[in-house]
Amino acid sequence: MENFWDKVLQFCQTTTKTVGDRLIADFGKIQAIQKEDGSLVTKADRSSDNELRTAIINTFPEHGVLTEETTQIFPDSQWCWIVDPIDGTTNFTRGVPIWGISLGLLYEGTPVFGFVYLPQLRQSFYGYWGGNSGLEIPTGAYLNNQPIHTNQDSPSKSHLFNLCARSTEILKNPFPCKIRMIGVASYNLLLVAAGAAIGGVEATPKIWDLAAVWVIVQAAGGKFIFLDSKPVFPLQIGQNYGNISLPCLVVSRAELVTEFLPLVEFLGKSN
Structure with missing residues (x-):
């Protein structure tokens, strides 16, 4: 092998x-x-x-x-x-x-x-x-x-969290980190895998945006959460994934899910 x-x-x-x-x-x-x-x-x-x-x-x-x-x-x-x-x-x-x-x-x-x-x-x-x-x-x-490995720090105003263009409503409430917008779904989340950002969210990505990144983030020590309650993997034979959005949250370690999930989980309900 x-x-x-x-x-x-x-x-x-x-x-x-x-x-x-x-x-x-x-x-x-x-x-x-x-x-x-x-x-x-x-x-x-x-x-x-x-x-x-x-x-x-x-x-x-x-x-x-x-x-x-x-x-x-x-x-x-x-x-x-x-x-x-x-x-x-x-x-x-x-x-x-x-x-x-x-x-x-x-x-x-x-x-x-x-x-x-x-x-x-x-x-x-x-x-x-x-x-x-x-x-x-x-x-x-x-x-x-x-x-590469994810950042193990606790969130602060000196740490980065990446948003996508369709997730800016998050900023209506106080947020614990500085915000960045990259404009590339994969790179948005890969910066978490590389330790540059402590988290990231994508509101409407498709399977081709996430298939590779899902592996890399977890292999680097991060946590990948799909905001829709339905299981994504394994993909279903015969399913057309062209119009299926897969909102997701990525954080640098599992312990941060409870801090960030309440701030972004509404994105999963809107899809």
Whole structure:
């Protein structure tokens, strides 16, 4: 199994670097159009989606693929990749160099490996989290091949908590930390895994925003909470995940759930 994980990591590193280099050439130069769900898409999203999907099929022909821009129905496959070709399309089109490529690998419907590459920041996050899968996995989280861990501090006004654009209603009440808005769902939560932020929340993310990050955050020692009471994993075969939002809270350690959950849990009730 060790050779398999080496192959998975090398594939992600090589493929996202190739796709990322091509996307940099379009950075800030192309227009986006609005999809039915209100999110943006560009020709770069679609070409990146196609390139990533083709690379997965050629390298792992027995694996299924679910992507943001192509097939959003979860397949009947023991292994499945979930792809976000450009996380942060608004940043990408507006010339803000914080955007990424996200790849999550699921086993029997649950993520066990995640990889997120931010081309212009030259940052590669990845992690392994076996959970109850029964797989032999080298559990851990990494940034540019160096181990990362969540921040173990107690919240204060000198610590950061990340919001998304649709969660600003939280600020109507006093909040224990400084607020940041990144504009990229994956990076928002990965900053918790890396210890830069103590928590983060996303109000309307989709499965391609979270599949990779769910692994990395937990492998780094963080706690990932879905605000809807319904279980998310394992994903259901035949389910279309294109219009399903998955509001979530991420905190740097389990003990902080009781402090932050009451402040953000209303986001789950509104979806």
